[in-house]
Amino acid sequence: MTKRLISILMFFVALSGMAFANGQSEGTGSEDKVVTIKVNTISVPNDAHTNALYKFEEVLEELTEGKVQVEVFHSASLFSSEEEFASLLQGNLDMAYVSANTLADYIPSFSMLTSGYIFKDYDHMRKVYDGEIGDKILSSVQDELGIVPIDVFYLGARQINLRDIGRVVKTPADLKGVKLRMPNSAAWLFLGKAMGASATPLSFSELYLALKTGTVDGQDNPLPTVKNAKFYEVTKSISLTNHVIDTVWPTISEKKWKELTPYHDEVISAIEEAKQLCDSQNIEAEKSLVEFFRSEGLTVVEADKEAFSSHVQGVYLNDKKMTSTWDLDLYEQIQNIGK
Secondary structure: OOHHHHHHHHHHHHHHHHHHHOOOOOOOOHHHOOEEEEEEOOOOOOOHHHHHHHHHHHHHHHHOOOOEEEEEEOOOOOOOHHHHHHHHHHOOOOEEEEOHHHHOOOOHHHHHHHOOOOOOOHHHHHHHHOOHHHHHHHHHHHHHHOEEEOOOEEEEEEEEEEOOOOOOOOOHHHHOOOEEEEOOOHHHHHHHHHOOOEEEEOOHHHHHHHHHHOOOOEEEEEHHHHHHOOHHHHOOEEEEEEEEEEEEEEEEEHHHHHHOHHHHHHHHHHHHHHHHHHHHHHHHHHHHHHHHHHHOOOEEEEOOHHHHHHHHHHHHHOOHHHHOOOOHHHHHHHHHOOO
16 A cells, blocks of 8 residues: 555544544444445547456455445446536546546646647556655645546557548647647647647547548547547548556545545455446457457558657747646656666
């Protein structure tokens, strides 16, 4: 267990002890109370991070002998992608996935974590988030926003997926004028522009139709998402850019986390099993999906990753407004991990 999780547990154990001392817990029968966690996700069925939530549900209900129940609402069926994060902050939603990109709108320094090519690959990302740097990053979310990220799940490396634009994309110059759908946050839109495209904000739930009708020229997502959301049905090419080693962070509202005080160990254990499932499914899927997309008639292009990396990192580091909130020493530490 990391230092961050130990500190989280110690904090809430202390709160529980204070409540007991004030006579608020003794004799209430709270040990018989069933706690329900409602989880919203914009991910679709068969996405690894959707499957991970069902694993979380299964393991947590077993570990708590049914005293904690989990209800999973996939495909944004409880809250839309635009409503989800605000609902989590307000305590109207118990649990959701958050990302550094969304958090950057509230914690400006997090824009550093959203920058293209900050992580080289899966192993590099894991060394950062599973170490002391990751502990500090996740703890700061709780300190500043009052929500509790428990861990970091791997979604896959994001790639460029396009309709027929009359050319293949190998370098940033090839994206000039391309309407590339990005989630509607400043961090995501900056990334799209840094890649060389015309970044276009659009909800994930509207993306399939937008690709089909040509409202946008393309989108970027990990290969498993391209398959599970069926974007390959309405696109013609994929450029393997690996520009973001994408993650989501299973996060609980502080209100719900306090309610779960007797079960923190079980929640953390269940999240760990869910993470192993999510990561392994996405890693295995990435190995096989290139051939799948080719079999569906898509052109798969090996992009010039060095050209993209150099260009994208240069755009970020040369934008003084963007980097004004960054801890550049920490940026260098992250870049040097594993060297």
